[in-house]
Structure formats: structure tokens, C-alpha cells
Amino acid sequence: MLLQLKNVTKRFGEFTVLDNLSCSVEKGEIFGIAGPNGAGKTTLFNVITGVYQAKGTILFEEHPILKLKPHRICHLGIARTFQMPLLFESMDVQTNVRVGAHFGHRGTREEEKNIQETLEFVGLKDKAACSAGSLKILDKKLTMLAAALATGPGLLLLDEPVGGLSPIEAAEFVKLAKRINTELGITIIVIEHMMRVLIEISNRLMILDNGRKISFGPPKDVVQDPKVIEVYLGV
Ligand SMILES: Nc1ncnc2c1ncn2[C@@H]1O[C@H](COP(=O)(O)OP(=O)(O)OP(=O)(O)O)[C@@H](O)[C@H]1O
Ligand SMILES: [Mg+2]
Known part of the structure; x- marks a missing residue:
């Protein structure tokens, strides 16, 4: 396992944004994340990269990173992009x-x-x-x-990389993400609302809702999960 999250909980005051979340990312894969607005997806990236403190355990290559500052986490090999270009x-x-x-x-x-x-x-x-x-x-x-x-980086976190792009530009970006994964050997976690993109590039897909993992597995199975259809995709 490249990255392991065990019982990660993030609260803002009384509000629980990540609720006892556990998951693991394998070296070499593209791991997709989707879920409704406000589900906690970007917060998860902020916790992994040390922007927010949280409870629980996160191991990157067996190294506990949850208490580390963002620059230390970057030096260990985790990089990210932001939802809005920064x-x-x-x-x-x-x-x-x-x-x-x-x-x-x-x-x-x-x-x-x-x-x-x-x-x-x-x-x-x-x-x-x-x-x-x-x-x-x-x-x-x-x-x-x-x-x-x-x-x-050994692990790259992409937060809605194709948001705001035209379909042609989005296809170009997807091709590039695949090259980053295969040619540079970088493991990727990608948050995306466009399910077509996630089905195409992810090896495994996790759906978050209210800070909880409600479905996980091969993308083609996850999009047929009745829970995912009910809270996210609609019929
Ligand atoms: N710094 C903060 N202080 C208080 N609440 C916050 C903070 N950051 C995020 N939140 C709240 O946490 C919840 C999850 O936000 P987050 O940005 O992680 O959602 P998301 O799944 O990325 O949504 P979207 O699909 O819209 O990008 C939201 O209700 C948001 O308002
Ligand atoms: Mg977000």
C-alpha cells in the first residue's frame, strides 16, 4: 500500500466533515473519488497534504504523516493540484x-x-x-x-482536474493524466464529478457522502450501486 487512511475524522466545530474514514491506495493505481457537493472530498486532500489537522492515522509508505507540516509531506513525495487554478x-x-x-x-x-x-x-x-x-x-x-x-511526487492528488474545460480539453487532460501514471510511474488520486472520466481512468472508485465511504470498488460496479444512484447519480 502506498497510502493508508485509518479512521480519519475531521470536524469543523460541531460539524463532522470526514467521519471515521478508512481506505488505502495501491502503488501505481489511479484511485477515483466522487460524491455530492460538500461530501468532504477536497477536505480529504487538505487533510492528506497537512493543510488541516485531523484525528486518526495516515501512513504514506508506512510513514505516519498526519501531524506533519505541508512542506514535509511534499518532501516525502505527495503533491496536489487545486479545484480552482491557484x-x-x-x-x-x-x-x-x-x-x-x-x-x-x-x-x-x-x-x-x-x-x-x-x-x-x-x-x-x-x-x-x-x-x-x-x-x-x-x-x-x-x-x-x-x-x-x-x-x-510519488503520489499526485488531482482535485476536479477537468472542471471548467471543454470536452476536447478534458479528453486531452485525461490523456495526460494517464501518461503521468504510466510513463512517470506516479500514483494518482483524482476527485472528479464527470463519471465518464472516472470510469475511463480509475482502477478503483470511492464514493463519499457526508464524509463517509458509501461505495468502493471497480468503477463499473460502483456506478450501478443502488446507494450511489440514490445519493449521487440519480436515476
Ligand atoms: N475551513 C472550513 N471551515 C468550515 N467548514 C468547512 C471548511 N472547509 C470545508 N468546510 C465544509 O466542509 C464540507 C465539505 O467541504 P469540501 O470542500 O471538502 O466538499 P467537496 O466534497 O470537495 O465538495 P465540492 O464537490 O463542492 O467541491 C462543506 O460543508 C464545507 O462547507
Ligand atoms: Mg471540492
Whole structure:
């Protein structure tokens, strides 16, 4: 197991957002997460990456990470993207990626090579000098993805990566996610509302509702689960 969550509970005051959640992610897989708005999906990413403190246990490669600061968790090999593109908008694309590279490795000699290779991998080489704020949404998402990849992760968390993209752009992004998984050997956890995308790319799919796991397994089985149809997909 690459990542193991045991009885993870996150409360905001009286409000329980993650309710005794346990699950595990295998090395090399693409693990999908879906569920209604407010189910706790993004909160789960915030807990895994150390943005929020929570109760329970999270092991990454057998290493307990729940009490660690975000930069320590990044150094261990977990990177993420955000639901809304979060960039240094006044900086150019390659400087945004450089921030990721610095955050992950604290400045190695290999850094510049890593940045250029990452830009090339996601298809942003020609836009390296463009200001991030001037980019269209797909390129903003690719820049955020490149910054995450430049940290050198073993596990990449993608929060609604195709939200706001056209169907053609979404298909391009899905292809890239598959290449990240197969060519770079990076395990991926992806939150997504578009079930078509999740069925296509996930090895296993978990559905959250009110902070609880209500269904889990191969995507084709999960989408036929009556509980999932009732609370999320509808008939
Ligand atoms: N910092 C916070 N303080 C208080 N409540 C919060 C905080 N962050 C999230 N919440 C609440 O926790 C619940 C889960 O939010 P979360 O963003 O994890 O949902 P989500 O499953 O990602 O939803 P969506 O599909 O809309 O992105 C929501 O009710 C939200 O309002
Ligand atoms: Mg969310």
C-alpha cells in the first residue's frame, strides 16, 4: 500500500466533515473519488497534504504523516493540484513551475533540467515565458499540474482536474493524466464529478457522502450501486 487512511475524522466545530474514514491506495493505481457537493472530498486532500489537522492515522509508505507540516509531506513525495487554478499570476509559467521544484527539493543542481522536462511533458514549453495570469483555463491547469510534478511526487492528488474545460480539453487532460501514471510511474488520486472520466481512468472508485465511504470498488460496479444512484447519480 502506498497510502493508508485509518479512521480519519475531521470536524469543523460541531460539524463532522470526514467521519471515521478508512481506505488505502495501491502503488501505481489511479484511485477515483466522487460524491455530492460538500461530501468532504477536497477536505480529504487538505487533510492528506497537512493543510488541516485531523484525528486518526495516515501512513504514506508506512510513514505516519498526519501531524506533519505541508512542506514535509511534499518532501516525502505527495503533491496536489487545486479545484480552482491557484498560481502566482504575475509570474511567468516557468517561474511558477520553479516554485514547485524549489518546494519539493530545496534547490538541487538538477532543478533547471527538471523544470524544462516538466514543461515539455505537459506541453507548455512554448508558453514558458508567458505570464500565468494571461493564460486560458486549460493552460493555467497545466501550469498548476507542472508545478506539482516538479516537486517530484510519488503520489499526485488531482482535485476536479477537468472542471471548467471543454470536452476536447478534458479528453486531452485525461490523456495526460494517464501518461503521468504510466510513463512517470506516479500514483494518482483524482476527485472528479464527470463519471465518464472516472470510469475511463480509475482502477478503483470511492464514493463519499457526508464524509463517509458509501461505495468502493471497480468503477463499473460502483456506478450501478443502488446507494450511489440514490445519493449521487440519480436515476
Ligand atoms: N475551513 C472550513 N471551515 C468550515 N467548514 C468547512 C471548511 N472547509 C470545508 N468546510 C465544509 O466542509 C464540507 C465539505 O467541504 P469540501 O470542500 O471538502 O466538499 P467537496 O466534497 O470537495 O465538495 P465540492 O464537490 O463542492 O467541491 C462543506 O460543508 C464545507 O462547507
Ligand atoms: Mg471540492
